[in-house]
Amino acid sequence: QRPDPDAAAPLPHDASASRRSYDVDALAEEIVEKLTYSIGKSPARARKYDWLRAVTLTVRDRIIDHWLEAEDARAASGGKQVAYLSMEFLIGRLLRDAINNLNLTTQVAEALKRYNVDLDMIELLEPDAALGNGGLGRLAACFMESMASVGVPGFGYGIRYVHGFFRQEIADGAQVELPENWLLHGNPWEFERRERSYEIGFGGKVTSVVGEPGKPPRQLWRPAERVLAVAYDTPIVGWRGAHVNTLRLWSAQALDPILLDAFNSGDHIGALVESNKAEAITRVLYPADSHQAGQELRLRQEFFFSSASLQDIIRRHLETNESLSNLHDKVSIQLNDTHPAVSVAELMRLLVDVHGMEWDEAWEITRQTFSYTNHTLLPEALEHWPIHLFERLLPRQMQIIYAINAAVIRQAMESKGFDGGRIAAISLIDENNGRRVRMGQLAFVGSHAVNGVSALHTDLMKETVFHALHELYPDRIQNKTNGVTPRRWLMEANPGLTSLLKETIGEGFLDDISKIRDVERFATDAGFRDRFAAVKRENKARLADVISERLAISVDPDALFDIQVKRIHEYKRQFLNIIEAVALYDQIRSQPATNWTPRVKVFAGKAAPSYLQAKEIIHLANDVARVINSDPAVRDLLKVVFIPNYNVSLAEIIMPAADISEQISTAGLEASGTGNMKFALNGALTIGTLDGANVEMRDHIGEENIFIFGLTASEVAQRRREGHSGRSVIEGLPLLRDALHAISSGVFSPDEPNRYNGLVGNLYNNDWWMIAADFQSYWDTQRRADALWADPAEWNRKAILNTARMSWFSSDRSIREYAADIWRTGTDA
Numbered sequence: 001q002r003p004d005p006d007a008a009a010p011l012p013h014d015a016s017a018s019r020r021s022y023d024v025d026a027l028a029e030e031i032v033e034k035l036t037y038s039i040g041k042s043p044a045r046a047r048k049y050d051w052l053r054a055v056t057l058t059v060r061d062r063i064i065d066h067w068l069e070a071e072d073a074r075a076a077s078g079g080k081q082v083a084y085l086s087m088e089f090l091i092g093r094l095l096r097d098a099i100n101n102l103n104l105t106t107q108v109a110e111a112l113k114r115y116n117v118d119l120d121m122i123e124l125l126e127p128d129a130a131l132g133n134g135g136l137g138r139l140a141a142c143f144m145e146s147m148a149s150v151g152v153p154g155f156g157y158g159i160r161y162v163h164g165f166f167r168q169e170i171a172d173g174a175q176v177e178l179p180e181n182w183l184l185h186g187n188p189w190e191f192e193r194r195e196r197s198y199e200i201g202f203g204g205k206v207t208s209v210v211g212e213p214g215k216p217p218r219q220l221w222r223p224a225e226r227v228l229a230v231a232y233d234t235p236i237v238g239w240r241g242a243h244v245n246t247l248r249l250w251s252a253q254a255l256d257p258i259l260l261d262a263f264n265s266g267d268h269i270g271a272l273v274e275s276n277k278a279e280a281i282t283r284v285l286y287p288a289d290s291h292q293a294g295q296e297l298r299l300r301q302e303f304f305f306s307s308a309s310l311q312d313i314i315r316r317h318l319e320t321n322e323s324l325s326n327l328h329d330k331v332s333i334q335l336n337d338t339h340p341a342v343s344v345a346e347l348m349r350l351l352v353d354v355h356g357m358e359w360d361e362a363w364e365i366t367r368q369t370f371s372y373t374n375h376t377l378l379p380e381a382l383e384h385w386p387i388h389l390f391e392r393l394l395p396r397q398m399q400i401i402y403a404i405n406a407a408v409i410r411q412a413m414e415s416k417g418f419d420g421g422r423i424a425a426i427s428l429i430d431e432n433n434g435r436r437v438r439m440g441q442l443a444f445v446g447s448h449a450v451n452g453v454s455a456l457h458t459d460l461m462k463e464t465v466f467h468a469l470h471e472l473y474p475d476r477i478q479n480k481t482n483g484v485t486p487r488r489w490l491m492e493a494n495p496g497l498t499s500l501l502k503e504t505i506g507e508g509f510l511d512d513i514s515k516i517r518d519v520e521r522f523a524t525d526a527g528f529r530d531r532f533a534a535v536k537r538e539n540k541a542r543l544a545d546v547i548s549e550r551l552a553i554s555v556d557p558d559a560l561f562d563i564q565v566k567r568i569h570e571y572k573r574q575f576l577n578i579i580e581a582v583a584l585y586d587q588i589r590s591q592p593a594t595n596w597t598p599r600v601k602v603f604a605g606k607a608a609p610s611y612l613q614a615k616e617i618i619h620l621a622n623d624v625a626r627v628i629n630s631d632p633a634v635r636d637l638l639k640v641v642f643i644p645n646y647n648v649s650l651a652e653i654i655m656p657a658a659d660i661s662e663q664i665s666t667a668g669l670e671a672s673g674t675g676n677m678k679f680a681l682n683g684a685l686t687i688g689t690l691d692g693a694n695v696e697m698r699d700h701i702g703e704e705n706i707f708i709f710g711l712t713a714s715e716v717a718q719r720r721r722e723g724h725s726g727r728s729v730i731e732g733l734p735l736l737r738d739a740l741h742a743i744s745s746g747v748f749s750p751d752e753p754n755r756y757n758g759l760v761g762n763l764y765n766n767d768w769w770m771i772a773a774d775f776q777s778y779w780d781t782q783r784r785a786d787a788l789w790a791d792p793a794e795w796n797r798k799a800i801l802n803t804a805r806m807s808w809f810s811s812d813r814s815i816r817e818y819a820a821d822i823w824r825t826g827t828d829a
């Protein structure tokens with residue numbers, strides 16, 4: 001049965017009375033206490049998972065002290081809060097993050113050592129929380145950590161998927177998807193909050209109820225189905241434990257878990273139908289990245305978590321405020337892409353239908369409350385839902401969308417004289433493809449601020465998808481370039497470099513990452529360069545060990561590590577990288593006397609299960625790897641490795657181990673990229689196109705310290721307008737032509753010689769992604785990299801400058817900009 005919300009007023013918490021100690025003795029004692037009384041094991045009998053749990057619970061208690069204080073402080077201040085609504089939070093492991101941010105690493109390691117337990121080993125046992133696909137979800141996780149670190153009071157709202165992102169295996173070269181089960185052994189980080197549960201409706205009818213005289217009739221939605229959203233809270237602790245925010249994830253449950261009538265009449269399976277149907281909503285993460293997952297269940301997920309979050313926001317607001325008329329002064333809701341965009345209609349429904357507010361006031365509050373981040377311009381990723389599906393599932397929200405649309409169009413005609421094509425462009429309804437609701441337009445008109453995630457991407461938003469809306473609301477679009485948290489991506493992933501930096505420039509950069517720039521003057525210091533290179537070599541050896549363990553391939557840590565890890569997508573052009581490997585393989589064999597740079601090309605990444613071309617690219621990478629790695633003629637000058645199951649934890653090992661970071665998307669298509677930032681911060685040199693945040697990275701790092709190649713975004717657009725196809729380019733480039741011929745004639749797939757005909761044929765006939773068009777420039781730039789590699793002092797100098805000049809790409813900076821320009825909330829500094 002649904003529990004009643006707490007009736008009693010909360011009493012202030014006296015954290016000082018219960019604060020846990022940070023010293024080694026106390027920690028050691030408490031770990032054993034947890035082992036004994038929470039897990040029921042003696043130290044002698046405890047297995048390593050028991051130790052992990054005991055340590056987690058011990059660390060967790062220290063976070064809780066801060067968490068409760070933060071809650072009280074927040075309630076007392078009545079200040080503005082941020083709600084970050086995201087369908088994805090790609091968190092990874094939490095223990096190391098928590099220990100690091102509490103500055104407990106040495107103490108906890110010391111405490112465990114007393115029982116002969118190794119902290120590093122224990123940390124690896126924690127499953128990744130993989131509640132996201134890639135960049136968008138990882139950005140949400142970095143932002144949560146940065147909000148807690150810079151002191152923005154914030155809630156993350158999302159979905160507690162039972163099965164996160166699938167596990168990838170490679171069988172005979174091809175991707176196989178296996179279910180992921182992160183909750184199998186329980187999740188010590190989360191707290192179920194049954195008192196925080198809400199009913200979410202679907203389907204049914206809307207009826208008009210005659211209102212008071214002079215007032216319009218009220219609309220009453222009577223859903224045909226209802227499910228319960230139950231909150232699970234995870235504390236997110238910021239740097240030095242100064243702030244703790246909450247990640248609140250919703251789980252779906254049936255209102256009536258067992259249909260008693262059915263059960264009593266002997267239909268024991270039928271009795272569970274409801275709960276199976278309800279729980280399906282939060283069972284699994286859709287594995288589509290930068291592609292719309294058009295199924296009904298996905299729309300249910302979107303509405304489910306949007307409505308639950310809004311009901312929660314309203315309830316919390318009304319606990320300390322008399323009415324909802326000041327909602328926008330107390331909360332800012334950030335929509336992470338359009339996945340929660342139905343929130344615009346749902347907040348209007350809650351304000352108008354449920355809380356009796358006038359439409360115009362509700363619209364003003366709604367717009368002041370929401371802001372929206374766009375993460376892609378790819379047409380296939382822009383969400384639009386068939387009207388008939390939307391209407392059936394969310395009839396009242398559909399009416400509200402029509403009403404918003406009518407008002408926006410009226411305003412566009414009256415204030416700016418819009419007609420015809422421009423009305424069609426701003427309309428929330430796409431009339432061309434079988435009538436659909438455009439979620440991007442809905443999010444845009446329902447927000448006071450709309451942002452892109454890099455300078456180039458924001459410019460392109462104004463010029464392309466949102467051109468007409470930008471004309472109508474010229475002040476609404478702004479840029480907020482992405483960032484990554486230096487705690488996870490430098491301190492935790494690269495302890496060797498962190499220690500070296502501490503010794504060299506002091507500890508100030510830990511609190512203020514901009515101070516990392518102080519290391520710039522050591523770039524010309526030969527002694528420092530050697531130490532920097534030694535750290536890199538250690539990190540490469542660590543990755544070589546992983547490659548050896550998982551793939552039984554031996555790679556030389558002294559070779560140049562050239563790494564491309566990210567989702568597999570045509571626009572990211574892993575294919576271009578593989579073709580270059582094949583061309584290099586050809587050249588090494590035909591010119592054995594040349595002084596080739598020994599290279600290890602590393603790939604990792606998952607393809608959406610239904611994305612056939614992406615799966616072919618994975619297959620090709622594996623086929624090419626097998627042939628090259630077993631060819632003695634290559635003499636270990638080239639190795640190709642595809643590491644299966646790329647995830648956050650693997651990224652933490654890979655990022656510090658790269659010499660070259662591949663950021664080679666077709667210009668204009670990668671909104672920002674964030675892997676590019678992690679690599680460069682850890683001293684890799686980027687080879688990249690002028691795309692996404694690469695452009696700004698070049699500006700910060702200096703163009704002489706980054707390898708830029710290829711067509712620009714406007715050149716790509718121009719070529720596409722001219723109807724570019726690859727054939728003439730390929731025919732003029734023997735190196736490319738021969739590599740493609742090798743691929744399409746079965747050199748790498750003798751068991752199925754035609755396997756890659758389609759992939760290669762696309763380059764001849766179309767070359768939509770400009771792979772042929774950019775090949776020569778890419779090849780030449782790789783050879784420039786080879787030449788630089790021959791001069792280690794110069795290479796390392798540039799690598800150091802990359803680390804020194806990347807601080808602007810910290811997510812702390814991004815969050816401060818959001819706080820100042822969009823949310824108008826305070827920060828600590």
Ligand code: KOT
Nearest residue numbers: 135136290291375376670671672673674
């Ligand atoms: C997925 C589905 C629909 C719409 C957008 C996406 C999406 C975009 N998923 N990930 N992205 C990436 O977001 C990152 C964070 O902003 C960017 O760095 C990256 O370029 C996007 O591709």
